[in-house]
Amino acid sequence: MLLEVEGMTLAYGNITAVRGVSIAIPEGSLVALVGANGAGKSSTLNAISGLLPISGGAIRFEGQSIGRLKPHEITRRGIVQVPEGRRIFGRLSVEENLLMGAFSRKDHAAIAEDRDRMFELFPRLKERRRQVAGTLSGGEQQMVATARGLMARPRVLLMDEPSMGLAPLVVEQVFETIQSINAAGTTVLLVEQNALMALEIADHAYVMEHGEIVLDGAGPALARDERVIAIYLG
Amino acid sequence: MPRARRRVNGIDVFMWGLRVIVAAIALIGVVATLFTGRYSLSQWFDFAMFGLTLGSVYALIALGYTMVYGVLRMINFAHGDITMTGAFAGYFMASSMARNGYFESHPGFAMLAVFAVAMLACITIALLTERYAYRPFRHSLGQAPLICAIGVSFVLQQTVRGMFGSGVKSYPTLSWHDVVLEFGGVRVPVVNLFVMGCAIVAMVGLYWIVHRTRMGMAMRAVSEDKNAASLMGVDVDRVIVFAFTLGGAMAGVASVCYALIYQQVHFFMGFAPGIKAFGAAVLGGIGSIPGAMIGGMFLGLIEAMGPALFLDGLGIPAPYQLRDVIGFLVLLMVLIFRPQGLFGEAMAKRRA
Numbered sequence: 001m002l003l004e005v006e007g008m009t010l011a012y013g014n015i016t017a018v019r020g021v022s023i024a025i026p027e028g029s030l031v032a033l034v035g036a037n038g039a040g041k042s043s044t045l046n047a048i049s050g051l052l053p054i055s056g057g058a059i060r061f062e063g064q065s066i067g068r069l070k071p072h073e074i075t076r077r078g079i080v081q082v083p084e085g086r087r088i089f090g091r092l093s094v095e096e097n098l099l100m101g102a103f104s105r106k107d108h109a110a111i112a113e114d115r116d117r118m119f120e121l122f123p124r125l126k127e128r129r130r131q132v133a134g135t136l137s138g139g140e141q142q143m144v145a146t147a148r149g150l151m152a153r154p155r156v157l158l159m160d161e162p163s164m165g166l167a168p169l170v171v172e173q174v175f176e177t178i179q180s181i182n183a184a185g186t187t188v189l190l191v192e193q194n195a196l197m198a199l200e201i202a203d204h205a206y207v208m209e210h211g212e213i214v215l216d217g218a219g220p221a222l223a224r225d226e227r228v229i230a231i232y233l234g
Numbered sequence: 235m236p237r238a239r240r241r242v243n244g245i246d247v248f249m250w251g252l253r254v255i256v257a258a259i260a261l262i263g264v265v266a267t268l269f270t271g272r273y274s275l276s277q278w279f280d281f282a283m284f285g286l287t288l289g290s291v292y293a294l295i296a297l298g299y300t301m302v303y304g305v306l307r308m309i310n311f312a313h314g315d316i317t318m319t320g321a322f323a324g325y326f327m328a329s330s331m332a333r334n335g336y337f338e339s340h341p342g343f344a345m346l347a348v349f350a351v352a353m354l355a356c357i358t359i360a361l362l363t364e365r366y367a368y369r370p371f372r373h374s375l376g377q378a379p380l381i382c383a384i385g386v387s388f389v390l391q392q393t394v395r396g397m398f399g400s401g402v403k404s405y406p407t408l409s410w411h412d413v414v415l416e417f418g419g420v421r422v423p424v425v426n427l428f429v430m431g432c433a434i435v436a437m438v439g440l441y442w443i444v445h446r447t448r449m450g451m452a453m454r455a456v457s458e459d460k461n462a463a464s465l466m467g468v469d470v471d472r473v474i475v476f477a478f479t480l481g482g483a484m485a486g487v488a489s490v491c492y493a494l495i496y497q498q499v500h501f502f503m504g505f506a507p508g509i510k511a512f513g514a515a516v517l518g519g520i521g522s523i524p525g526a527m528i529g530g531m532f533l534g535l536i537e538a539m540g541p542a543l544f545l546d547g548l549g550i551p552a553p554y555q556l557r558d559v560i561g562f563l564v565l566l567m568v569l570i571f572r573p574q575g576l577f578g579e580a581m582a583k584r585r586a
């Protein structure tokens with residue numbers, strides 16, 4: 001397993017938000033984590049990224065425990081999160097945002113190459129490279145957030161609701177991008193409220209409810225599972 | 235979040251009344267002063283010159299407040315006293331070099347040494363303060379960090395007082411200190427030009443670091459969103475140390491300039507410029523680097539021209555004694571009427 005969460009529990013004060021969650025992410029896979037509002041999906045990602053301390057269980061990357069590392073150390077090992085709500089740096093230019101994504105890297109020539117590749121992938125961003133990112137549209141800001149995450153050349157990309165607040169057409173583009181990133185070799189853990197769409201593209205998926213994993217299985221199969229359909233469409 | 239339309243209440247009326255009264259007093263003072271014509275054009279120029287000189291020192295100190303606020307959302311109330319330690323370090327360096335004649339034989343190199351020592355002292359004290367007084371309290375709730383900052387301020391003052399006494403020490407006189415240049419009728423003291431020049435060099439350097447280097451970019455990112463920056467692989471602690479280092483360096487330059495202007499050092503000398511520079515930072519919008527620069531200049535100008543401009547015309551005796559009062563009044567007015575400053579967002583209200 002490339003990344004493994006085992007029996008993880010975490011709490012905000014005395015409110016337990018995640019209870020005994022186990023997730024296995026093999027190298028090269030696209031794993032989805034779906035669930036309703038407040039299920040504990042973002043909390044799980046933030047725990048993996050080191051932003052939240054865990055109170056039980058373990059998080060392992062390539063067999064090594066990373067539960068006590070600081071966020072920047074985890075990022076430097078190649079586990080990169082594209083956080084919920086984009087969280088781009090609004091007063092930095094588009095290009096600076098991308099460079100921030102590559103902050104943990106030292107290979108300057110390759111960074112410049114990757115930046116150009118991102119501009120190829122998202123031509124809108126190239127036109128606006130010198131513009132302050134806070135002035136971009138919602139869809140463009142999501143492009144910045146995704147491109148910024150990719151600039152780290154992650155081993156594992158954790159994406160928290162990349163489709164949030166986007167027009168349907170843009171959502172499709174974002175999903176295509178995620179699939180092509182994954183096809184190019186990056187392991188992806190995708191958190192989505194847009195559950196059915198996420199399940200369709202996932203190799204494996206977990207359904208979370210009230211801080212616990214209640215179901216898991218192959219993505220497309222779960223998309224047809226009546227219990228999932230009951231949760232999301234019933 | 236959509237804010238409900240507020241009804242006009244008594245406090246609003248009072249605030250507007252206050253605004254009108256302040257504006258009226260200032261206006262009457264200005265008109266009366268200009269009408270009597272007590273000051274010649276060249277005197278006004280002198281005031282402005284002194285204001286810009288003082289203002290560039292305030293601007294340098296204000297930068298320290300603004301950068302630390304940017305990364306920590308905390309007012310480093312010890313910053314004025316950190317500046318004071320730099321002035322003392324510079325003073326000891328200067329007086330020892332004055333004693334052995336080095337100041338006269340190698341004025342350029344000597345000045346550089348004074349700046350270096352002062353900057354080093356300020357950076358060291360700033361980093362020690364960050365590491366041992368602020369970092370342990372960073373995650374504690376409430377006002378603990380603020381109280382700690384005020385505590386550090388007292389500790390620095392009393393330590394310097396204990397070690398070097400409470401008397402005023404006069405700076406060694408430099409041969410060029412009182413030279414006055416004349417350009418077509420206007421007289422410009424060399425010290426003023428020197429101080430402004432140093433401040434401009436320091437600020438241009440700072441601007442370059444903040445906008446053209448990796449760490450500068452990381453600092454701007456951290457001041458927008460600490461967690462997002464840490465997800466990019468930024469070590470936030472290192473960026474905080476970086477911000478304190480830059481702030482300390484600026485304070486070091488400011489301390490030597492301030493001591494050159496007033497030609498003395500004193501254990502309590504950091505207090506007033508510290509508070510005023512804090513006001514300048516708030517005026518420019520705390521967290522904003524250009525804001526701190528402009529706020530500092532503006533405050534210096536107000537302080538230098540204010541007494542003559544506003545108070546003289548009102549028939550107030552000895553207006554120059556009231557310079558500090560004007561400075562503090564401006565700070566108060568900013569906090570009341572425009573807490574977000576000229577370029578910034580409201581303190582503590584940034585980002586829900």
Ligand SMILES: Nc1ncnc2c1ncn2[C@@H]1O[C@H](COP(=O)(O)OP(=O)(O)OP(=O)(O)O)[C@@H](O)[C@H]1O
Nearest residue numbers: 012015017035036037038039040041042043044193
């Ligand atoms: N900072 C916090 N302090 C206290 N409780 C929190 C905090 N953040 C989240 N929670 C609680 O933890 C639970 C899980 O929240 P989390 O954000 O992980 O859910 P989520 O699955 O990501 O939801 P959404 O789909 O709305 O993003 C919720 O009940 C939430 O109220």
Ligand SMILES: [Mg+2]
Nearest residue numbers: 041042043084
């Ligand atoms: Mg969430």
